[in-house]
Amino acid sequence: MDPDPDPSRFRDLMLDSEPGFEEVLRCVFGVQDHEARLYLELLDAPDSTVAELANAVDRDRSNVNRGLSTLMEKDLADRRRRLLDSGGHVYQYRATPPDEARELMHRTLDEWAAYVHDRIDDFPNGD
Template sequence: MVDAEPSPAKFRELMLDEEPDLREVLACVFNIQRHEAKTYETLLEFPGSTVEELAAELDRDRSNVNRSLSTLREKGLATRERRLLDGGGHVYQYSPTPLPEARELMHETLDAWAEYVHNRIDEFGERE
């Protein structure tokens, strides 16, 4: 299972929003920051980007973008590939998990969370 737990606080916010966007839903379901969700959205637009390219596109520091990408990889929302450079050395390129797969991850994560909550509800009163 992917390392993801919905945030109860973000879930409450999401329920109050009449039309939450992808960024808000990602932040809630995967318990990530909004800037990390924005990084995912940017990767959807520019797959195969490097940290430097994403930092320029997002107007954020490279170290912050690198941390966002690490989080996205941990949550199963991005992958990294090493590309060799013609002059020697290498660079990492990042790609998003395709949106249909990300949607499936969101469903699986929420289903697992709902099952956990249902099990907790069923346990109430059993220990008395």
Template sequence: MTTPDERMEELMLADEPEFQHVMECVFDVQSHESRTYLALLDVPGSTIAELAEDLDRDRSNVNRSLTTLVEKGLAERERRLLDTGGYVYQYTAVSLPVARERMHEAVEEWSAQVHERIDEFGSSR
């Protein structure tokens, strides 16, 4: 498992980074979480069981990925009542334009912090 710093270094060295790689770096998510996001884009309203089958992953792993995506604001969860009683959660990815905007905001925030550090360098000497 790579660290956020290692992912950032890889991203900065890549000539043409893939969207998924940028997403992983900016939001500090793992590749299985970004794959889950992309799967949700293709099939909005998916359940954990459906995603587990589509991604060929264990349901508990998919559940953890979805929890992370919801926490990061990249997916939304909605409870749907079943005709037979009970309920199931359905997950939908935020739209690609929303995810892109959030990525831009995160990069701009990071850039401002880097510029601040550059400006501070040597001021205590």
């Protein structure tokens, strides 16, 4: 994960008294709204193609491709290549299962907390 996390991305999460799963996902992983929607769509429709996802989330294919790249970088999705009977191939995408995503969230927050504790320890003593 990010060795020097941006604490500002957690500010909204800490200030929200009852954040939902999507808000937590966005804050913890630093993803955009449409990327969080893509993740949720992939949970509902595993093995979707870019075209199917673009239609489902009402975004153009280039935006969906960029969002999927971000999700894969964050270990929130993966892709598989499927050969077509007519020749060629298509990529299908699948969300990281929720239990694994939860574990990633816990690990990311633990790393962020350690980062904050280090900053506190660096605070001058005032002697």
